[in-house]
Amino acid sequence: MTTAKATKPSSKQKLFDAALRLIGERGAAGVTVDQIAATAGVAKGTVYYNFGSKDGLVEALLRHGVDLLAEQLRRAEAVPDTESSVETLVDGALLFFGEYPEFAQLLVSEMWRTPGQFHGTLSLLRDDIVAIVKRVLQRHADAGRLCGVEVGTASAALFGTLLVVALDWQTFQRQRTREEVRESVMLLVRGMGRGQGKR
Amino acid sequence: MTTAKATKPSSKQKLFDAALRLIGERGAAGVTVDQIAATAGVAKGTVYYNFGSKDGLVEALLRHGVDLLAEQLRRAEAVPDTESSVETLVDGALLFFGEYPEFAQLLVSEMWRTPGQFHGTLSLLRDDIVAIVKRVLQRHADAGRLCGVEVGTASAALFGTLLVVALDWQTFQRQRTREEVRESVMLLVRGMGRGQGKR
Amino acid sequence: MTTAKATKPSSKQKLFDAALRLIGERGAAGVTVDQIAATAGVAKGTVYYNFGSKDGLVEALLRHGVDLLAEQLRRAEAVPDTESSVETLVDGALLFFGEYPEFAQLLVSEMWRTPGQFHGTLSLLRDDIVAIVKRVLQRHADAGRLCGVEVGTASAALFGTLLVVALDWQTFQRQRTREEVRESVMLLVRGMGRGQGKR
Amino acid sequence: MTTAKATKPSSKQKLFDAALRLIGERGAAGVTVDQIAATAGVAKGTVYYNFGSKDGLVEALLRHGVDLLAEQLRRAEAVPDTESSVETLVDGALLFFGEYPEFAQLLVSEMWRTPGQFHGTLSLLRDDIVAIVKRVLQRHADAGRLCGVEVGTASAALFGTLLVVALDWQTFQRQRTREEVRESVMLLVRGMGRGQGKR
DNA sequence: GATGAATGAGGATTCATTCAT
DNA sequence: AATGAATGAATCCTCATTCAT
Structure with a gap:
């Protein structure tokens, strides 16, 4: 769930971290893609670029x-x-x-x-x-x-x-x-x- | 979760029964108020009249x-x-x-x-x-x-x-x-x- | 807008007083019949019994x-x-x-x-x-x-x-x-x- | 209330124009967001994307x-x-x-x-x-x-x-x-x- | 590889009105 | 004469998804 090395985390990794935290707290249905992207510090489109959909993530x-x-x-x-x-x-x-x-x-x-x-x-x-x-x-x-x-x-x-x-x-x-x-x-x-x- | 007697169940009771089933199956966030009301056989407004909100229910x-x-x-x-x-x-x-x-x-x-x-x-x-x-x-x-x-x-x-x-x-x-x-x-x-x- | 005498105000009068206050403050569209009735201390049905509709009032x-x-x-x-x-x-x-x-x-x-x-x-x-x-x-x-x-x-x-x-x-x-x-x-x-x- | 130049008006500007007309005519409470958006020629969501809420607009x-x-x-x-x-x-x-x-x-x-x-x-x-x-x-x-x-x-x-x-x-x-x-x-x-x- | 403005179907909520009591 | 539980059409708002840049 975290990068193995101290390299700059990829968008994918940042999204994993953010999604894990938010979804754990509020449930998959209780979190919006906006919130995940904002927490990860990337644009919303990046979620779709990397995972295709919210469910995909x-x-x-x-x-x-x-x-x-x-x-x-x-x-x-x-x-x-x-x-x-x-x-x-x-x-x-x-x-x-x-x-x-x-x-x-x-x-x-x-x-x-x-x-x-x-x-x-x-x-x-x-x-x-x-x-x-x-x-x-x-x-x-x-x-x-x-x-x-x-x-x-x-x-x-x-x-x-x-x-x-x-x-x-x-x-x-x-x-x-x-x-x-x-x-x-x-x-x-x-x-x-x-x-x-x-x- | 069911009425004790065979009296006509109140709207509240019907909503309890319906909500329990649907929310248990699909989670609170996965069920709409429309679905709950329809399953209970009452109008959507009745949910709000009796419980104030979905969360209230x-x-x-x-x-x-x-x-x-x-x-x-x-x-x-x-x-x-x-x-x-x-x-x-x-x-x-x-x-x-x-x-x-x-x-x-x-x-x-x-x-x-x-x-x-x-x-x-x-x-x-x-x-x-x-x-x-x-x-x-x-x-x-x-x-x-x-x-x-x-x-x-x-x-x-x-x-x-x-x-x-x-x-x-x-x-x-x-x-x-x-x-x-x-x-x-x-x-x-x-x-x-x-x-x-x-x- | 108020009763002339100290007689117990009629439902109509109570509704006038309540409606005047609330509608003056928030505008006709910004006030609900519930609020008017509650402020007047009568049931909502009484509005319809006396004035036929909200607009009527x-x-x-x-x-x-x-x-x-x-x-x-x-x-x-x-x-x-x-x-x-x-x-x-x-x-x-x-x-x-x-x-x-x-x-x-x-x-x-x-x-x-x-x-x-x-x-x-x-x-x-x-x-x-x-x-x-x-x-x-x-x-x-x-x-x-x-x-x-x-x-x-x-x-x-x-x-x-x-x-x-x-x-x-x-x-x-x-x-x-x-x-x-x-x-x-x-x-x-x-x-x-x-x-x-x-x- | 109108764009200074002949450039394509922004969504914000189109919404301003539409809202001004409709709200002026019928009052803020008498106009729906749907109507404003339709008049402006944008989708309803655009109102919320740009102004957060009807009141925000x-x-x-x-x-x-x-x-x-x-x-x-x-x-x-x-x-x-x-x-x-x-x-x-x-x-x-x-x-x-x-x-x-x-x-x-x-x-x-x-x-x-x-x-x-x-x-x-x-x-x-x-x-x-x-x-x-x-x-x-x-x-x-x-x-x-x-x-x-x-x-x-x-x-x-x-x-x-x-x-x-x-x-x-x-x-x-x-x-x-x-x-x-x-x-x-x-x-x-x-x-x-x-x-x-x-x- | 990434962005974010725009979308619109879908869902929560409100509220004028009805009607059996 | 009055009530208030119930209704459902109308509304506000959300949010997953798209797409031009």
Whole structure:
């Protein structure tokens, strides 16, 4: 979401930054192209020159953001120890959402909108992410640590929970450290692994 | 969200029902007042006569929905057994979100919008809900069942997770029964109560 | 414009008072029937019950106001002395506009609107007033005091000038007394009577 | 109010011309933005692009018109002979109002609306105009030609009278020449200068 | 590669009027 | 004689998009 180097940011990059902030705050439908262009410091026409349309910008933004998130999460797959790998996954997600809270806002407000205009794009992207989570949790399951819950279900739930926990952290409880938040989530994950006695 | 009796529903009630459905599906910004009025079977002016503005309608809707949810959740407070009371709480939330999935969508897409137009209203409403959850979980904590997590934090996390789980249930896994979903969540709750050291 | 006695004012009267104030301040088009009814302390339907329409109310108001003004001005006709009669006329107009400045505002903003909705009514009413002025000025002219100006022209000009002078008095220079203002106008009137040498 | 050269008039200019005509005829509240845009031959959005709102257009129009009027009146200040300078002032006002009778209608219907939306703007503009009139009349007063009237009062009255006389001329007596009308007004001005005792 | 004036379909809002009570 | 909930045509305003420069 930011340029890697200190080179003068391109129009595309400036628009990404501006759009991410504004759309995260007010929702895709609540932001005008004028506002995005003004915040980015470019002319309105530049949006159309670079992205073709407002929706084009939003979709590019979603794709770009999910790419970054996936990249971050994939690091967990490389961790050999099963428990540590889940922890790395959780930590990576929190790291990403902590750096780009607007992206979490964008995701959460579009993710469950049944016929939303970005639903198609989002479904694919969500599947990418959940697949990564699933691969990590599968090892957890193979180690017998996921009794009674189907891996796919658990992965989807974990991703959703990560999203809202990160948002709550950024919105209502900024004073907490990432380590604390990560431990809360791990508590839940470990709960899923407990032998489930009735009551 | 529906009239209690079989009396002819008032304009306000008809508008609530219509707005809840449409706004839940497409988001507040994605629905026009014309559409809401048409769906409710009243004239557009009636929206303004009764709610003053589109935003007024949305705010009234949020308040009304949260009232219903709170009413549902408060029943858990009356349950004497601690474990059962949490179960009643979880079940009540799922019952409510299962009946009004559109409301869950509305909540999730507006709840974490930092300077959003409904953020003020929603913050208050969220506090109401979290307070109820907190009172129930407090008893859990008093019983020594909530080791290592602060009650407020746990309550917020539980509410967020309930929201997301309910949405995932309604959006991607409708075939599951409420009992199954409730058990998954209880697994997490029990996990929070598992005694365990650092890491 | 007010009830003669201390009896409880009728709905009609309350509506007259409210309408006069609001329309004088904001213009006929700038005031809603709701506002008039609310200010009058009656229900909106009462306007339609009593006057048939908003325009009906405005026209009734114009007619009523002009009647009062005409009544006031006609007193000047009864004054025997020519000079005094003009003075009485001027004083009467200022007295009336001083008491009902809103009516002056209403008149001035509708009087010269070529195809205005009240232009028909206003033309007739204006003719009534100008006719009275004319009868008074005619005596002035007969006495040789109006050299070089046609009586009709002078009457129209005098009425218009009275209107704007009264408005300026009420709007920008309330500290002046009616006597002062009257004297300024009389100065002009006497000017019209001066033998007109070139330069 | 019209372009100085034969260059293609800008959107702003076309809107000024159209708005002046329509608003003068029917009042600011009686004209729709659609009508103004259609008359100007531009799209409705162009009004909002250039003036922000309907009120913005009206205010710009008032300012622009008053500028033109002030420019016209200031020429009288340059005339050395006192009597001639007043005559030039009167003639300039009549020339302007004769060319833009709609502007006179706009002024007269908004000028004395106490809390009107344009009252702030108009007060300032009125002061500009009256100040010019005052400077011209001051010389008249210095020459002992303004006995018994305060210059400020006389200036305000003269401006108001000019307005009304011009409107009456344009509305009810178009056959009269500007010279005739100017002479009638000068008669009044000379009247103000006539030495005379009380009553 | 970028601009920004202009557009016009679409959406929020107002308000005079109606009518059942 | 009076009311006020409901209406919908009319209006103001927004904003994604286009295009000439």
